[in-house]
Amino acid sequence: MDRLIEAIEAKESPVVVGLDPTEALVPPQVTACLNDFRIDDVDRFITDLKASDSPDDKRLLTWLNEANESETRRIAAAAMARSAQFSGACIVMGFYRFNQAVIDAVKDIVPAVKPQVAMYEAYGSIGFDAYRMTCQYAQEQGLYVLGDIKRGDIGSTAAAYAKHLTGVNSLENDCNGQPWREDAVTVNPYFGVDGIRPFTDAAKANDRDVFALVRTSNPSSREIQELELVGGERLYEHVADLVEKWGSDSIGAYGYSRLGAVVGATHPEQGRALRERMPHTFFLVPGYGAQGGTAQDAANMFDADGRGAIVNSSRGIIGAWKKSEQWHNDMTSDEALDLVGRCAREAAIAMRDDLRTALHER
Amino acid sequence: MDRLIEAIEAKESPVVVGLDPTEALVPPQVTACLNDFRIDDVDRFITDLKASDSPDDKRLLTWLNEANESETRRIAAAAMARSAQFSGACIVMGFYRFNQAVIDAVKDIVPAVKPQVAMYEAYGSIGFDAYRMTCQYAQEQGLYVLGDIKRGDIGSTAAAYAKHLTGVNSLENDCNGQPWREDAVTVNPYFGVDGIRPFTDAAKANDRDVFALVRTSNPSSREIQELELVGGERLYEHVADLVEKWGSDSIGAYGYSRLGAVVGATHPEQGRALRERMPHTFFLVPGYGAQGGTAQDAANMFDADGRGAIVNSSRGIIGAWKKSEQWHNDMTSDEALDLVGRCAREAAIAMRDDLRTALHER
Numbered sequence: 140m141d142r143l144i145e146a147i148e149a150k151e152s153p154v155v156v157g158l159d160p161t162e163a164l165v166p167p168q169v170t171a172c173l174n175d176f177r178i179d180d181v182d183r184f185i186t187d188l189k190a191s192d193s194p195d196d197k198r199l200l201t202w203l204n205e206a207n208e209s210e211t212r213r214i215a216a217a218a219m220a221r222s223a224q225f226s227g228a229c230i231v232m233g234f235y236r237f238n239q240a241v242i243d244a245v246k247d248i249v250p251a252v253k254p255q256v257a258m259y260e261a262y263g264s265i266g267f268d269a270y271r272m273t274c275q276y277a278q279e280q281g282l283y284v285l286g287d288i289k290r291g292d293i294g295s296t297a298a299a300y301a302k303h304l305t306g307v308n309s310l311e312n313d314c315n316g317q318p319w320r321e322d323a324v325t326v327n328p329y330f331g332v333d334g335i336r337p338f339t340d341a342a343k344a345n346d347r348d349v350f351a352l353v354r355t356s357n358p359s360s361r362e363i364q365e366l367e368l369v370g371g372e373r374l375y376e377h378v379a380d381l382v383e384k385w386g387s388d389s390i391g392a393y394g395y396s397r398l399g400a401v402v403g404a405t406h407p408e409q410g411r412a413l414r415e416r417m418p419h420t421f422f423l424v425p426g427y428g429a430q431g432g433t434a435q436d437a438a439n440m441f442d443a444d445g446r447g448a449i450v451n452s453s454r455g456i457i458g459a460w461k462k463s464e465q466w467h468n469d470m471t472s473d474e475a476l477d478l479v480g481r482c483a484r485e486a487a488i489a490m491r492d493d494l495r496t497a498l499h500e501r
Numbered sequence: 502m503d504r505l506i507e508a509i510e511a512k513e514s515p516v517v518v519g520l521d522p523t524e525a526l527v528p529p530q531v532t533a534c535l536n537d538f539r540i541d542d543v544d545r546f547i548t549d550l551k552a553s554d555s556p557d558d559k560r561l562l563t564w565l566n567e568a569n570e571s572e573t574r575r576i577a578a579a580a581m582a583r584s585a586q587f588s589g590a591c592i593v594m595g596f597y598r599f600n601q602a603v604i605d606a607v608k609d610i611v612p613a614v615k616p617q618v619a620m621y622e623a624y625g626s627i628g629f630d631a632y633r634m635t636c637q638y639a640q641e642q643g644l645y646v647l648g649d650i651k652r653g654d655i656g657s658t659a660a661a662y663a664k665h666l667t668g669v670n671s672l673e674n675d676c677n678g679q680p681w682r683e684d685a686v687t688v689n690p691y692f693g694v695d696g697i698r699p700f701t702d703a704a705k706a707n708d709r710d711v712f713a714l715v716r717t718s719n720p721s722s723r724e725i726q727e728l729e730l731v732g733g734e735r736l737y738e739h740v741a742d743l744v745e746k747w748g749s750d751s752i753g754a755y756g757y758s759r760l761g762a763v764v765g766a767t768h769p770e771q772g773r774a775l776r777e778r779m780p781h782t783f784f785l786v787p788g789y790g791a792q793g794g795t796a797q798d799a800a801n802m803f804d805a806d807g808r809g810a811i812v813n814s815s816r817g818i819i820g821a822w823k824k825s826e827q828w829h830n831d832m833t834s835d836e837a838l839d840l841v842g843r844c845a846r847e848a849a850i851a852m853r854d855d856l857r858t859a860l861h862e863r
Contacts, residue, residue, distance in 0.1 A: 263680025318625025359693030
């Protein structure tokens with residue numbers, strides 16, 4: 140967890156920006172494109188694009204040109220490869236451009252981003268192209284990438300999921316064997332240690348981290364996580380003890396292990412107690428903002444030194460443009476993305492300052 | 502669940518074949534290819550392939566020709582699009598060919614297949630191409646496709662994952678809005694009903710099904726699932742009651758709801774009790790064969806009419822070729838795939854008969 144902790148200290152901000160684009164959260168100018176455009180050849184596709192006067196075509200070409208050469212070919216060919224999914228390609232490549240705008244706007248003031256893979260997975264394999272490109276772009280901009288994948292399965296299957304962190308040996312000569320580009324991933328503890336060990340082993344071997352679900356932010360989580368056990372403790376407390384134990388062989392320079400915990404800001408008193416109970420476990424804290432958690436709530440999840448947690452906001456930052464008076468429907472996509480970035484930056488600064496004040500006053 | 506139940510009765514077999522290919526389980530002839538092959542143009546790629554005398558090239562061309570036209574272009578272009586991942590493309594397209602061979606060999610004697618998405622996800626987005634193509638091929642051959650994805654998240658995110666079952670409205674004109682091709686998916690219950698409802702709603706609206714984890718087959722599952730609650734019941738029993746309740750608004754013609762449960766064959770006595778406890782919940786039973794569960798163990802998960810469960814085997818069927826005396830390293834890939842299919846069929850028949858005997862004798 141040392142790399143994440145050092146990134147937080149360098150940026151003086153424990154804010155992680157959730158990159159969870161949806162068609163409702165991304166300006167329509169950015170995702171709309173070229174629905175009637177159908178050709179059967181990558182080269183003809185690019186040639187026609189270059190010759191075209193249509194604003195839509197020019198915009199797509201701009202995106203392609205902004206990508207590096209191999210990426211350009213990849214986007215174009217991926218779009219062609221899936222000509223049957225072409226509007227899907229426009230949508231998810233719009234997500235990617237949207238994420239780039241957010242990343243560019245916040246990269247000097249936040250340490251990390253957390254793309255939620257479900258938002259990309261909804262579109263099938265081309266969605267994963269956009270997910271991977273987002274992760275790679277964020278890493279190239281110096282950000283720590285927390286892949287919110289919440290995978291979990293029996294041991295042999297968990298080992299396959301752990302390729303998110305290890306890469307694939309047989310791809311060594313290709314893309315450096317890394318079809319994924321995450322610095323950490325989230326995992327589900329329902330399988331016990333069999334389902335966790337492949338991830339923590341992969342994390343140790345590759346300088347990555349893992350975050351296990353302990354107390355999630357959603358209302359109905361109490362149905363399972365707050366069940367009372369015979370000894371009097373709650374299920375999430377028992378899971379907390381297991382997570383603290385499972386991580387104990389990977390404690391780093393700052394006293395935190397490579398196995399963190401997800402603890403929702405919507406449970407501030409439980410979070411305060413968990414902070415005591417799990418002294419070597421770093422917390423990923425969702426639920427701030429749109430889900431109802433406050434900075435005071437989140438402040439409970441930090442240790443006495445003001446470390447030990449990173450707080451996520453997704454809609455509150457990437458959707459901040461929707462509340463701007465500067466927004467209007469006839470903006471170009473570049474103007475829209477510019478507004479997205481400026482609003483995201485303002486929101487990320489406000490959240491950072493909100494957390495600083497809460498940490499100072501507690 | 503009616504479609505699955507009818508498929509089981511039609512084939513007179515409660516066997517689901519787990520399509521979980523790995524590089525160790527697929528003959529090397531089938532995944533190896535063309536590592537030095539690098540060109541920058543889809544058309545040149547195909548032209549060169551047609552002109553080539555190399556056995557590897559001819560094999561790839563055969564695969565491409567066996568696919569339909571749009572699929573051919575998609576495979577070729579996907580390989581090109583990801584030229585940086587080209588050996589990955591060979592591996593996962595090898596998985597697809599392997600799955601086709603298994604499907605062709607068992608499609609008249611089993612009702613369903615269960616691809617484990619982790620095995621494809623390990624290779625990144627091109628792995629999902631192979632996953633989707635596998636699902637689609639299986640459906641085209643008349644099989645029910647159970648996508649073993651074990652997703653789970655808070656409500657808004659679960660809604661994105663539920664696109665596995667609903668498709669994506671904005672893609673309506675493309676690929677029928679269906680980037681996925683599953684008849685059912687597996688989900689994780691740790692979030693409570695918030696994380697389940699989007700899936701069950703999607704299932705009801707689209708004639709699909711969902712299976713929630715209750716008692717998984719792996720050894721360490723007891724660390725969480727067998728925890729004793731204050732009332733004396735075990736956690737998995739409490740989850741079982743929730744699942745039975747959550748499914749109660751979707752009970753079909755045979756008395757089973759659209760929300761099934763995953764119950765491992767490795768816990769036969771618990772399974773027998775759960776069968777009583779969850780009268781409207783259909784069981785997906787993993788853990789037969791390689792993981793240690795027997796037909797007698799699995800028989801406990803069926804109701805008095807011999808319905809109510811489907812039993813999975815993965816390695817025991819798709820890896821059966823590895824125990825064949827007919828196997829030799831210098832087989833062509835077609836010969837290897839032929840052996841894979843014949844051994845899979847024998848294993849699926851043996852498993853079906855094993856279950857029939859156990860159900861008859863109990």
